[in-house]
Amino acid sequence: MITVRAHPSLALIKYWGKSDTDKNYAATSSLAINLKELYTETRVSFAEGEDSVWVDEMIMPKTRYAPFFESLRRILDVNAYFLVKSYSNFPKSAGLASSSSGFAALAYGAAKLVNNETPLSLISEIARLGSASAARAVFEGFTLLKKNTPHAEELFDALYWPELRVIIAIVKAEPKDTSSRLAMELSKNTSPCYASWLEGSDKIFGEALLACKNRDLDELGPLVRKSYLMMFSTMFTSSPPLLYWEPESLGLIKACEKLRAKGHSIWETMDAGPQVKMICLSHESEELMRHLEEEFPHLDFLLSEVGGGPVII
Numbered sequence: 222m223i224t225v226r227a228h229p230s231l232a233l234i235k236y237w238g239k240s241d242t243d244k245n246y247a248a249t250s251s252l253a254i255n256l257k258e259l260y261t262e263t264r265v266s267f268a269e270g271e272d273s274v275w276v277d278e279m280i281m282p283k284t285r286y287a288p289f290f291e292s293l294r295r296i297l298d299v300n301a302y303f304l305v306k307s308y309s310n311f312p313k314s315a316g317l318a319s320s321s322s323g324f325a326a327l328a329y330g331a332a333k334l335v336n337n338e339t340p341l342s343l344i345s346e347i348a349r350l351g352s353a354s355a356a357r358a359v360f361e362g363f364t365l366l367k368k369n370t371p372h373a374e375e376l377f378d379a380l381y382w383p384e385l386r387v388i389i390a391i392v393k394a395e396p397k398d399t400s401s402r403l404a405m406e407l408s409k410n411t412s413p414c415y416a417s418w419l420e421g422s423d424k425i426f427g428e429a430l431l432a433c434k435n436r437d438l439d440e441l442g443p444l445v446r447k448s449y450l451m452m453f454s455t456m457f458t459s460s461p462p463l464l465y466w467e468p469e470s471l472g473l474i475k476a477c478e479k480l481r482a483k484g485h486s487i488w489e490t491m492d493a494g495p496q497v498k499m500i501c502l503s504h505e506s507e508e509l510m511r512h513l514e515e516e517f518p519h520l521d522f523l524l525s526e527v528g529g530g531p532v533i534i
């Protein structure tokens with residue numbers, strides 16, 4: 222039996238859409254950081270006769286995980302079944318990337334159980350079959366998942382840019398109505414903005430790599446903002462439209478804009494859900510968080526550093 226703790230992967234430059242749906246290859250290259258304060262803990266052991274997955278004491282439908290386990294067995298060349306028990310210290314399926322930490326912990330635990338020497342690149346490939354963002358969460362710190370590729374890679378370790386912080390606003394903790402898997406297919410098949418998203422995303426990905434290398438938030442921030450807004454342009458123009466935002470999401474976006482006008486470096490991003498994650502630097506992160514807590518007293522806020530990769534605990 223192995224218990225693994227993994228952190229969710231927050232994309233600064235987003236993956237949205239698949240270039241190959243069966244293989245779960247990403248259509249855009251993404252650049253992400255792991256969130257240290259958030260984690261999923263997953264216990265994996267061998268089982269008799271069938272696989273079962275429990276999340277927070279609830280058994281998951283077999284169909285949800287069956288293709289994942291089939292691929293895992295094929296890639297690891299093993300005949301075993303698995304019993305998996307998992308819980309997270311943050312809301313799930315709400316746009317906080319719980320599938321990234323969940324599948325990263327599961328792939329890491331199962332692979333290490335079968336063969337302790339399994340390389341991270343292979344674990345990342347397995348994790349990608351559950352959720353493409355999970356391919357990134359297998360590595361530490363700053364990570365990349367290039368479009369059309371089977372596994373992610375580490376760009377920089379978790380301590381490369383130690384001042385970087387993320388303020389996370391929990392706008393609504395309930396699970397979303399439309400999974401990101403379905404939503405990105407809808408964007409691909411129906412949004413007139415999808416082609417320009419693919420093209421624009423390539424350009425800002427290259428620029429963002431350089432900004433990260435330079436540890437320059439004023440260079441990186443506008444690219445982070447552009448990435449999530451271009452991604453949402455495909456969602457808003459899908460048929461039917463995908464409306465993950467809540468009024469407070471827009472309130473927070475405008476609050477960041479006002480703070481920037483006052484000279485603060487705070488850059489928001491969002492995923493397939495209403496939560497807003499705001500990137501800033503440690504010297505002003507607590508002041509910025511206090512300000513946001515006062516302006517949005519009914520919301521919960523978390524402050525996170527950049528996190529490491531999965532660990533066996």
Ligand code: PMV
Binds near residue numbers: 355
């Ligand atoms: O990995 P998935 O299928 O949960 O999709 C993740 C999509 C986004 O979170 C919106 C973007 C990303 O790159 O993480």
